[in-house]
Amino acid sequence: MTILVTGATGHVGRHVVAELLRAGESVRALTRRPDTAGLPAGAQVVQGDLERPGTLPDALAGVEKMFLFPVLEAAEEVVDLAVRAGVRRIVVLSSAAVTAGWDTEYHLPVERAVEASGLEWTHVRPGEFAVNSLYMWGPSIRADRTVVEPFPDRAGTPVHEWDIAEVVATALVEDGHVGTAHTLSGPRTLTAREQVAAIAEALGEQIRLDETTVDRARAFYHAQGGWAAANADFLLGYEDYSGVECVPDEDRSGVGSIADEDRSGVDHVPGEPSGEERTASRDAQGTITADAVTGRPPRPYTTWARDHAADFR
CATH class of the missing domain: 3.40.50.720 (NAD(P)-binding Rossmann-like Domain)
Structure with a gap:
């Protein structure tokens, strides 16, 4: 089974590649510039550009699962190519702004394109990136x-970008997150x-x-x-x-x-407590910390x- 990681040199994608390799998965990493990608040994680094879907068919060949970095303008075409290539599951990097109702123009349409495809899907919606x-x-x-x-x-x-990546990798590898949108924050x-x-x-x-x-x-x-x-x-x-x-x-x-x-994010989901350590993996608004998915303490x-x-x- 091959997993395609798009946006593989980004803050999240780079760690997704590392986490999947650590789990023993076959990883194909998509980047515009393979020669400067600097990705972990063991990843198959291939050239492609989500903004130019015509560059993707070779990268998608034989792929069963896919991490999708959101590029709104090409989302429907990219998802259609994934369907035709036989991809079974897509995990989307989305935004907590969708959960909050603020984002109807950026990430929500990407989520909807994936859901409409009929493929297995999981949306990972981080809030504020620490980076x-x-x-x-x-x-x-x-x-x-x-x-x-x-x-x-x-x-x-x-939230630490590595925690986001661990949630993404878990959703790609495990079956218990299909049809779920995980709204993710840091622990404090x-x-x-x-x-x-x-x-x-x-x-x-x-x-x-x-x-x-x-x-x-x-x-x-x-x-x-x-x-x-x-x-x-x-x-x-x-x-x-x-x-x-x-x-x-x-x-x-x-x-x-x-x-x-x-x-692609929000400071915090309205109503979240401030100035204190979170005492549960999931709060009243459904926002989670990484441990709710990975079982490991959030950073x-x-x-x-x-x-x-x-x-x-």
Whole structure:
């Protein structure tokens, strides 16, 4: 049995490849640039692009199960190719924003395309990716050990990308998750101030938290460029999840968050408790931590910070 991992060099896909190999599975990893993929030995690395479905038939040949990174524009065509290739099961990387009812335009249509195919399906819907911290704060931490933050007491429940990957791998290998949407969070709700403190501890150095206005933060992150500039308006409340212009609320303690590399997550599902350790794998809203699927303790943000300490140096 061969499992195809799309988005194989992404934050989640790379770990999905590793987890499946660890489980003894035959893994085919799809990437646009096989020569620079740097994936674990044992994976069959093949070239292909989800935005160009015509590049996929060879990669799909002989595949029984598939991890699908969401690319909205080509989703229906990619799923149709999977059906014709004989794929039996698809696990979708989706978003907790679907569960919250915010996402009707990005991930929900991908989920629906997979469900309409008649194949076995599981949707994994992470909330806030812990790695967002690296994209948003990494440049200024590396430059002068500073974080610019207008909402230092904003509450989130960041999830380690490796926990997401373990849930995906479990859903691919085991049969008990078919027809299920797993809305996933980290094990503890933390403020931005607490997240900065965890990164500082992992570095063994002080990080100055520059508490500022939302307008100044917006200007700072636009000037910073890259991921932060692309997502600052959403993260700081100048636009909603669908990109509609808003007026930011200087007093609010939480805003939406982006998962992986596009608008694909939320800070936390409304109603989730803040400022405390989660005491159960599944809360009243149906949000779970990774252990509910994998049986292994979920990784706290402090572990994520240690895992990425070198990226902040």
